[in-house]
Amino acid sequence: xxxxxxxxxxxxxxxxxxxxxxxxxxxxxxxxxxxxxxxxxxxxxxxxxxxxxxxxxxxxxxxxxxxxxxxxxxxxxxxxxxxxxxxxxxxxxxxxxxxxxxxxxxxxxxxxxxxxxxxxxxxxxxxxxxxxxxxxxxxxxxxxxxxxxxxxxxxxxxxxxxxxxxxxxxxxxxxxxxxxxxxxxxxxxxxxxxxxxxxxxxxxxxxxxxxxxxxxxxxxxxxxxxxxxxxxxxxxxxxxxxxxxxxxxxxxxxxxxxxxxxxxxxxxxxxxxxxxxxxxxxxxxxxxxxxxxxxxxxxxxxxxxxxxxxxxxxxxxxxxxxxxxxxxxxxxxxxxxxxxxxxxxxxxxxxxxxxxxxxxxxxxxxxxxxxxxxxxxxxxxxxxxxxxxxxxxxxxxxxxxxxxxxxxxxxxxxxxxxxxxxxxxxxxxxxxxxxxxxxxxxxxxxxxxxxxxxxxxxxxxxxxxxxxxxxxxxxxxxxxxxxxxxxxxxxxxxxx
Amino acid sequence: xxxxxxxxxxxxxxxxxxxxxxxxxxxxxxxxxxxxxxxxxxxxxxxxxxxxxxxxxxxxxxxxxxxxxxxxxxxxxxxxxxxxxxxxxxxxxxxxxxxxxxxxxxxxxxxxxxxxxxxxxxxxxxxxxxxxxxxxxxxxxxxxxxxxxxxxxxxxxxxxxxxxxxxxxxxxxxxxxxxxxxxxxxxxxxxxxxxxxxxxxxxxxxxxxxxxxxxxxxxxxxxxxxxxxxxxxxxxxxxxxxxxxxxxxxxxxxxxxxxxxxxxxxxxxxxxxxxxxxxxxxxxxxxxxxxxxxxxxxxxxxxxxxxxxxxxxxxxxxxxxxxxxxxxxxxxxxxxxxxxxxxxxxxxxxxxxxxxxxxxxxxxxxxxxxxxxxxxxxxxxxxxxxxxxxxxxxxxxxxxxxxxxxxxxxxxxxxxxxxxxxxxxxxxxxxxxxxxxxxxxxxxxxxxxxxxxxxxxxxxxxxxxxxxxxxxxxxxxxxxxxxxxxxx
Ligand SMILES: [Zn+2]
Numbered sequence: 015x016x017x018x019x020x021x022x023x024x025x026x027x028x029x030x031x032x033x034x035x036x037x038x039x040x041x042x043x044x045x046x047x048x049x050x051x052x053x054x055x056x057x058x059x060x061x062x063x064x065x066x067x068x069x070x071x072x073x074x075x076x077x078x079x080x081x082x083x084x085x086x087x088x089x090x091x092x093x094x095x096x097x098x099x100x101x102x103x104x105x106x107x108x109x110x111x112x113x114x115x116x117x118x119x120x121x122x123x124x125x126x127x128x129x130x131x132x133x134x135x136x137x138x139x140x141x142x143x144x145x146x147x148x149x150x151x152x153x154x155x156x157x158x159x160x161x162x163x164x165x166x167x168x169x170x171x172x173x174x175x176x177x178x179x180x181x182x183x184x185x186x187x188x189x190x191x192x193x194x195x196x197x198x199x200x201x202x203x204x205x206x207x208x209x210x211x212x213x214x215x216x217x218x219x220x221x222x223x224x225x226x227x228x229x230x231x232x233x234x235x236x237x238x239x240x241x242x243x244x245x246x247x248x249x250x251x252x253x254x255x256x257x258x259x260x261x262x263x264x265x266x267x268x269x270x271x272x273x274x275x276x277x278x279x280x281x282x283x284x285x286x287x288x289x290x291x292x293x294x295x296x297x298x299x300x301x302x303x304x305x306x307x308x309x310x311x312x313x314x315x316x317x318x319x320x321x322x323x324x325x326x327x328x329x330x331x332x333x334x335x336x337x338x339x340x341x342x343x344x345x346x347x348x349x350x351x352x353x354x355x356x357x358x359x360x361x362x363x364x365x366x367x368x369x370x371x372x373x374x375x376x377x378x379x380x381x382x383x384x385x386x387x388x389x390x391x392x393x394x395x396x397x398x399x400x401x402x403x404x405x406x407x408x409x410x411x412x413x414x415x416x417x418x419x420x421x422x423x424x425x426x427x428x429x430x431x432x433x434x435x436x437x438x439x440x441x442x443x444x445x446x447x448x449x450x451x452x453x454x455x456x457x458x459x460x461x462x463x464x465x466x467x468x469x470x471x472x473x474x475x476x477x478x479x480x481x482x483x484x485x486x487x488x489x490x491x492x493x494x495x496x497x498x499x500x501x502x503x504x505x506x507x508x509x510x
Numbered sequence: 511x512x513x514x515x516x517x518x519x520x521x522x523x524x525x526x527x528x529x530x531x532x533x534x535x536x537x538x539x540x541x542x543x544x545x546x547x548x549x550x551x552x553x554x555x556x557x558x559x560x561x562x563x564x565x566x567x568x569x570x571x572x573x574x575x576x577x578x579x580x581x582x583x584x585x586x587x588x589x590x591x592x593x594x595x596x597x598x599x600x601x602x603x604x605x606x607x608x609x610x611x612x613x614x615x616x617x618x619x620x621x622x623x624x625x626x627x628x629x630x631x632x633x634x635x636x637x638x639x640x641x642x643x644x645x646x647x648x649x650x651x652x653x654x655x656x657x658x659x660x661x662x663x664x665x666x667x668x669x670x671x672x673x674x675x676x677x678x679x680x681x682x683x684x685x686x687x688x689x690x691x692x693x694x695x696x697x698x699x700x701x702x703x704x705x706x707x708x709x710x711x712x713x714x715x716x717x718x719x720x721x722x723x724x725x726x727x728x729x730x731x732x733x734x735x736x737x738x739x740x741x742x743x744x745x746x747x748x749x750x751x752x753x754x755x756x757x758x759x760x761x762x763x764x765x766x767x768x769x770x771x772x773x774x775x776x777x778x779x780x781x782x783x784x785x786x787x788x789x790x791x792x793x794x795x796x797x798x799x800x801x802x803x804x805x806x807x808x809x810x811x812x813x814x815x816x817x818x819x820x821x822x823x824x825x826x827x828x829x830x831x832x833x834x835x836x837x838x839x840x841x842x843x844x845x846x847x848x849x850x851x852x853x854x855x856x857x858x859x860x861x862x863x864x865x866x867x868x869x870x871x872x873x874x875x876x877x878x879x880x881x882x883x884x885x886x887x888x889x890x891x892x893x894x895x896x897x898x899x900x901x902x903x904x905x906x907x908x909x910x911x912x913x914x915x916x917x918x919x920x921x922x923x924x925x926x927x928x929x930x931x932x933x934x935x936x937x938x939x940x941x942x943x944x945x946x947x948x949x950x951x952x953x954x955x956x957x958x959x960x961x962x963x964x965x966x967x968x969x970x971x972x973x974x975x976x977x978x979x980x981x982x983x984x985x986x987x988x989x990x991x992x993x994x995x996x997x998x
Contacts, residue, residue: 171849
């Protein structure tokens, strides 16, 4: 059982939540869904438009085949079956951000259906059914003038159609999710897969990943479903969980009081951490779906689907499995590395260079000092300037005894700062570990000669005192002495 | 004969022999337009300075040794629902009264390659909805052969322009008969090509699954040549068909010996004026003399064609016309203080009554709870109609029927009764539902001296059979009717 359900009040366990998510993902194709305009985030308003995406009279849409490929790739990664023939419908409603006052979308014959995503909750796995994956075009953006940005307080609204026609996929789950935490983890896992597929940048801040949730409550163990509400504006992983938690409590409260939950669309406000119902008028839509007569059915031939399937890289779940079973990495390390595509790729490159004997060292670096550095500097691994090859040569030097692991840390720091190769840094600062027995023997003799008292203590059986002597040797060599070698020689000399 | 009553293929020969120049042709058209536009109202936008400028450019082109194409220097009237870059394109609607497109329709680009001359933007029923050209925000068009009469619709302007010598030929659009019916009522030739043969890119949609651009011409030869000029696959239109380059004039053969002609009894049923039926039967007799086999046939599903059409076309139209909302272009009501008020008032004032009627019908048919009973069912019956035609074309090369059940009717006669107006497309509508090609050629005159049109229908992409049959019958019938009285 997860901790949310066992949480504080009794009401939490009394009702079981039934949650489904609808996620919109903007695809990062070069051009829009039905025209040749470049995609753009942050471009001058209305500069990335053409007669087609402005819906000018007489224009016609033409399907972007790259967008279809991206959508199929995603659907396959979510274990969906691709429908042999799918149809684009028109979803009719009036709004000023819609150039045609209908959105080209898919309705009863979507691109793909019947998939699933396994969400790892640590102590258990929640399999979330994917009802469908379909394609559609995005709308433009309305900007309400005035400081608040709210329509009710503005005196004019202006519209930017740059986003209009951006290819979107919508991923709809079965109502299989049982807790707000699962909803959050589902979305994290989904995002990670899509990032692995490289079909979207999945930025929730920029709106290229957007999520709406449905939630209803039923008495724990009951079969019948409760009345659901839809929650919009869940624009971060945190808000997904918070919004659903609030809605759970609100619905549970109503049920406790014997009141009815109304079927509503509710808006999550992260400032107050509450949801509020949208006005009825705003949700009373009859979209009058019908097949878009300007487009022909999308026929998917098996070979094309197979070709796309072959392009799917190893996904996070498979990666974790390989790290655990083949590489023998600790569970937490494996998950941490796989949770970021670039990190996993980086690690895989290191593992390739280093081979099975030393790849654990790479994993430790990547999740340890390297991660700490990136975190401190707010960098992505790609931006670090440290290539896998450089990190590996650093590791090779440690493993080969050329530098101590303590020195290695400072070498790494300099690598990060100066982007120099570890080899060069070591040469430049003369940091190579001293493993010459003759040389070390000489230094040890000097230390022994200078510390009669401590030497006596050791000889009297105070073994711990030897640490001080070794420390002296390290200090004399500026940390470059091979500690294992020093220890051996020192012990031998003192036992004489 | 005045230059403006000649065909494009005749003018081409004269241009080749240097018997005329581009400016002569343009001047002749300009003269007739200046004289007749006030009487006929064939154009919404006619600009003589643009006409002259184009003619001058083409003179230079020809002088520089430029190739003479079929439509080089030929003034073509373009229905005002086909987008012309920088030139107003209104759809005969108040809502687009000042709309200037920023691009050219594909058919216009193709004619530009021919170095054609845009004669003007021709009047039409608003958004191509109508059969009499009385639903225009810019006033009705008169039939040049009898100014009391309608020219037919919705391509009434293009048909009247060609009939009256205000253009050599024209581009119309045909959703349920909008090229063929006015061609029939004006005594000229109108072709609706196979759906997908001509790109719709730049044609302002009425009903996307039915609309086709096609030629309106003085004779069958010009029809074939104009189709060759405007047809062809277009990457901008997902519904366009790739046939490769076809020269349709190669099918203009005067030989229908052994041709199997079916006459669907559903298209010769009650409601067809007896003079119209007689005239068509006359033509069929001629065909028989020329060696064709004529048989009566039955396509039972055609009985439902009108009903199916008036579900599907308004449904698509209701969605296609939602973009006219005052937000981005076109007419906007400036008094409105909210978005929804602006939508309502803009559309209430911008659209005419017939357009509103069809938007209402279509919105209703697509509404949840009614979709299955109307739109979905209409699509199923549409499939039956397609299959009935398919079966017929297994046995027959072409089908022949009247184009319109009546000759031109009086202006105002049917405006109060939409249903009787809708019935004037009863013979042409089934063809659009099945996506087939069909032509209307004149086959005779009524006792009132009004032209009667005959429709030849062929199977998908069998324009070859249409041209062969039409060409042969045109020769046999020898129809000739010019509104010369207008010039007296
Ligand atoms: Zn565009």
